C-alpha cells in the first residue's frame with residue numbers, strides 16, 4: 001500500500017503579534033513590542049502550503065485558536081462581560097492580555113507528537129497533544145488543539161488521541177519539535193527519535209544554566225509508552241545544554257530528520273557518537289541505512305544556526321529518492337549558511353536542492369518552516385479517513401486566501417489587543433473558518 005508524509009501547516013491566526021513571551025527564544029525576545037502584520041503572516045504561510053502542494057507533496061492545514069482567550073482570562077480572575085474582561089486585563093495586567101492573545105498555535109510542530117501506525121502496538125496512528133507548559137501563553141493551547149485534531153482525525157479505527165501529559169514542569173512536553181522519525185518507507189516500521197533537554201527525576205543528566213530546557217526525558221518516555229512504541233523502535237538523546245543556552249529552545253532549531261537522513265549541527269547533542277551508533281543499529285534492524293549529515297561548527301556556528309534557522313527546515317523526500325530542503329529567507333541572508341548550502345547541494349549527496357521561502361512574520365517570533373508544520377505519516381487508507389476539509393487543494397487555497405483578505409488586519413500592536421472589537425472580528429472569522437474546513441464546533445465560543 002502507498003504511504004505518505006503529510007505536512008499539516010498551522011494557519012496563522014488573526015491576532016499574530018510580537019509579545020516577547022518566550023524567554024530563551026532569541027527572536028521572540030528581540031522583536032518584542034514591534035508591530036506585526038497578521039495578514040501578511042497568514043498569506044506567507046499559505047504561500048508555502050500552496051507551493052508544496054504544487055510540487056506534488058501531500059499538504060494539509062491546521063486551524064488557529066480562539067484568541068483573545070477570554071476563558072483563560074476569566075480563570076485568572078477577570079470578570080464581567082467579554083469586553084469588560086479584556087478591558088480590565090488591559091488596565092491591570094497587560095502581559096496577561098498579551099499572553100491570552102498570542103497566535104502561537106501557528107507553530108504546530110508543537111501541537112502534538114505523532115506516531116504512525118507502522119510503529120504502534122495497536123496499529124493506529126497515535127497523537128499526544130503537547131502540554132507546552134514551559135510558557136503560559138502556550139500552555140493554554142492543548143484543549144483546543146485536542147478538539148481540532150479530533151475533528152481532523154476522527155475515525156477511531158485508524159486514529160488514537162491522548163490528552164496532554166500532566167501540566168507540571170516535570171512532564172514538560174513540546175511535541176514534535178523534539179521528535180523525528182527515521183524509516184526506509186513511510187508505511188514501514190521506523191525508529192522514533194526523542195530529544196530531551198533535561199531529566200526531571202534523574203540528576204545525572206546536566207541542565208542548561210541560563211535558559212529553560214522545555215522537554216523532559218520523562219515526558220518523552222511517557223509519550224512513547226502511550227503510543228505503544230517498542231524498545232527497539234525508540235532512541236532517546238539529550239540536547240547539548242550549552243546550545244539551549246545559546247537560544248536552541250527546541251531540537252528542531254538545530255537538527256532535522258527524514259527517511260534515513262539526520263541533518264544536524266556538530267554541537268546539537270550530548271554523547272553524539274553513542275547516539276549515532278544506536279540510531280544506526282536500530283535503523284538497520286528495520287531494514288534501513290542511516291545517513292547522518294553533520295554540519296561542522298567550522299562552517300556554521302550555533303549562532304548562525306539560531307539566526308538563520310538553517311535546521312528549522314523541512315527535509316522532504318522526492319520521488320527519485322533525493323531530498324529537498326525548504327529553508328527560510330534568512331538562510332540566504334547569512335553568507336556562511338548560504339555558502340554551506342551551495343556546497344551541500346553540489347556535493348552529490350542525498351540533499352540535492354534548496355528552496356527558499358519568505359516567512360519573516362513568523363520567523364520574527366522564532367518560527368521557521370519546520371515549526372509551522374506537523375508531520376503525519378499515513379498510508380492510503382488512513383489518508384482517506386482524514387477529514388477531507390483540511391487537505392489542501394487549489395480551491396481551498398483560494399478560499400483561505402480570500403478569507404484572510406476579508407478578516408485580517410495588516411497591523412497589530414499591543415494597543416490593538418485591548419480593542420474589544422478585535423475579539424468579535426476573530427470570532428466571526430473563526431466561525432467561518434470552521435465551515436470552510438468542515439471542522440464542526442471546536443472553539444470555546446462555539447461550544448459554551
Ligand code: SUG
Pocket residue numbers: 017018019020021022025028029102104107109110138177249250252253365366367368370371372
Ligand atoms: O514556543 N514563539 C514560539 C516559537 C515556536 C517555534 N516552534 C518550533 N521550534 N517548533 C515558542 O517560543 C513567541 C510568541 C511571542 O513572543 O509573541 C513564541 O511563542
